[in-house]
Amino acid sequence: MQLNISRQAANYLKYLLPFLICIFGDISFYTFWRNDLGPHISPVIFTLFGIGVGITFFRILFAGYKGKFQYDRKLPSVTGKPQRYTYAYLILIPLLAYWYxxxxxxxxxxxxxxxxxxxxxxxxxxxxxxxxxKKTVNGEFPYQPIRGKEWTYELMPTYLTMTWLPYIPAELLHADYRWVPVIALTICILVYYRQSIPLKSNPLFFWLAFIAPILFLYLQTKFNIEDFKLTVEGLVTAYYLLLAFALGKKKYTWIVLMVLLCLLSRFSLLFWLPLLVLVVWQEYSIRYVYKGILAIAAGIVLLYGIFMIKDPNIFINAVRYYSSATVGEWTIADWLKEQGGQHPFSLSRGTGWAIWFYDYLDGTLEEKIAILKKVQLIIVSATTLVLCWHYWRHRMHTNGWLYALGSLKISLVVFYAFIQIPYAYLYILPVFLNLPMLIYGLKILNGELQPVSATKPDHHQ
Structure with a gap:
C-alpha cells in the first residue's frame, strides 16, 4: 500500500512540478524578478516560462487521456467535508477586503x-x-481627437468599444474609473473559486488552488501597483479570464460572447481564432462555427460598426496613429537622457523583445519597427499553424476545449513577446491566464475532468 501511494505521489510530481515551476517563473519574471537579468535576457526568460506553462499544461492534458490519473487514490481527500468551503471563504473575504x-x-x-x-x-x-x-454620456460622438484643458499634446481615438463602454456607470455614479477593472477581476476570482474548490479535491490541490489567486494579487499589488493605479488593463484581463473559464466549462454561448468582448478590446485574440474554429467544428459541427461567426460579426457591427457610420475611417486612422505613436515610444525621452538612459523607457522594462530589434538592427526607427512587425506576424502565424496541426492530429485524443485554453496562453505569450510597444501593464493578461490553467490542470491530475470531451467518443482503450 505504501509503495502504491509513493508511486502515485511520484506520478503527481512528474507532471505537476514542471507545470508549477513554469507558472512560478512566469509570475516571478513579471513581478519581483522583472528585468533582474537586464532588458535583453529578462524578456527571453519571461517568454520561455510563459510558453512552458502552455506546454506543461498540454503534457498533463494528454497524460490524462492515457489514464495516468484515473485510478483509485488512497491519498486523503476532502470528500464529505463541506465545511472546508466555509473555512476557505472565511479566509478569502477579509483578504479581498484588505486588498480593496x-x-x-x-x-x-x-x-x-x-x-x-x-x-x-x-x-x-x-x-x-x-x-x-464623457462624450457618449453627453450625447457627443466619442471618436474625436482627445485633449484636456491642461494637455500639451493631442491624442487620436484608438480604443475599441469594450475598452471604454463599461465605464459609463462609473461616470454616471461619479466613481473612480479604476474600480471598474478591480470589480471585474474580483468577479473572475469568485468564478475561479466556484470552480476550484470541488468536494473531491485532495488537501494538496485544495490549498494550492486556493492560495494561487491570493499570491498573484499580492505580487501584482506589491510590485506592479501602477497597473492598477495608472491603467485599466484589469478589465481586458477579466474578459480573457472569463473566456478561459467558459472554455473549461464548455459553455458555447459564453465562449462566443467572451470572444466578442475580447475582440472589441484587444486584437491579440485574432491569431488564436483559427484554432478555436477547429475545436468548435470538431466538438460540435460546422453549423456551430457559422453561428458563432455570425453572432460575433453582428456584435462587432452593433458595438463598433455603428460608430463607423458617422466616421468610416476611425479604424484605419487608429492603426495609422498607433504606427506613428510607436516611433515616439522608440525614441529616448529627454528626461531619460538626462538620467543617462540608453534605451527607450517602454522597451527596457524586461517584458518584450522589441529592444533586440532596437539595438541590433541597422536602419531608421521606422525600418526597425517595420521588421519587428513582419517578424511578429510570421512567428505568431507559425505558432497558430503548429498548434492547429498538433490539435488536428490529436483531436480524438484530447479535450478540445482545454486544448484551446492551453493554446490561448501560448498564442498570447508569443504575440506579446514581439509587440511593437511592450508596455509592461499589458502582460498582466497572459500572466493572470495562469489561474484558470492551474485549476483545470489540477482537476485533470485529480481525475475530476474528462481528458476527452464528452461531445465526441472516447477512443481510449
Missing amino acids: FELSGVFQSLPIDFDTNPFKTRSDVIPNVMSYV
Whole structure:
C-alpha cells in the first residue's frame, strides 16, 4: 500500500512540478524578478516560462487521456467535508477586503481627472477612457481627437468599444474609473473559486488552488501597483479570464460572447481564432462555427460598426496613429537622457523583445519597427499553424476545449513577446491566464475532468 501511494505521489510530481515551476517563473519574471537579468535576457526568460506553462499544461492534458490519473487514490481527500468551503471563504473575504482597502488608499493618493496634464499623473490611459465616456454620456460622438484643458499634446481615438463602454456607470455614479477593472477581476476570482474548490479535491490541490489567486494579487499589488493605479488593463484581463473559464466549462454561448468582448478590446485574440474554429467544428459541427461567426460579426457591427457610420475611417486612422505613436515610444525621452538612459523607457522594462530589434538592427526607427512587425506576424502565424496541426492530429485524443485554453496562453505569450510597444501593464493578461490553467490542470491530475470531451467518443482503450 505504501509503495502504491509513493508511486502515485511520484506520478503527481512528474507532471505537476514542471507545470508549477513554469507558472512560478512566469509570475516571478513579471513581478519581483522583472528585468533582474537586464532588458535583453529578462524578456527571453519571461517568454520561455510563459510558453512552458502552455506546454506543461498540454503534457498533463494528454497524460490524462492515457489514464495516468484515473485510478483509485488512497491519498486523503476532502470528500464529505463541506465545511472546508466555509473555512476557505472565511479566509478569502477579509483578504479581498484588505486588498480593496489598500487600493482605495492608492487611488486616493493620486486622483485622476480628464483635464489634468497627464505628465502630472504619469499616464494618459485613464483620461483617454474618460474622453470616450464623457462624450457618449453627453450625447457627443466619442471618436474625436482627445485633449484636456491642461494637455500639451493631442491624442487620436484608438480604443475599441469594450475598452471604454463599461465605464459609463462609473461616470454616471461619479466613481473612480479604476474600480471598474478591480470589480471585474474580483468577479473572475469568485468564478475561479466556484470552480476550484470541488468536494473531491485532495488537501494538496485544495490549498494550492486556493492560495494561487491570493499570491498573484499580492505580487501584482506589491510590485506592479501602477497597473492598477495608472491603467485599466484589469478589465481586458477579466474578459480573457472569463473566456478561459467558459472554455473549461464548455459553455458555447459564453465562449462566443467572451470572444466578442475580447475582440472589441484587444486584437491579440485574432491569431488564436483559427484554432478555436477547429475545436468548435470538431466538438460540435460546422453549423456551430457559422453561428458563432455570425453572432460575433453582428456584435462587432452593433458595438463598433455603428460608430463607423458617422466616421468610416476611425479604424484605419487608429492603426495609422498607433504606427506613428510607436516611433515616439522608440525614441529616448529627454528626461531619460538626462538620467543617462540608453534605451527607450517602454522597451527596457524586461517584458518584450522589441529592444533586440532596437539595438541590433541597422536602419531608421521606422525600418526597425517595420521588421519587428513582419517578424511578429510570421512567428505568431507559425505558432497558430503548429498548434492547429498538433490539435488536428490529436483531436480524438484530447479535450478540445482545454486544448484551446492551453493554446490561448501560448498564442498570447508569443504575440506579446514581439509587440511593437511592450508596455509592461499589458502582460498582466497572459500572466493572470495562469489561474484558470492551474485549476483545470489540477482537476485533470485529480481525475475530476474528462481528458476527452464528452461531445465526441472516447477512443481510449
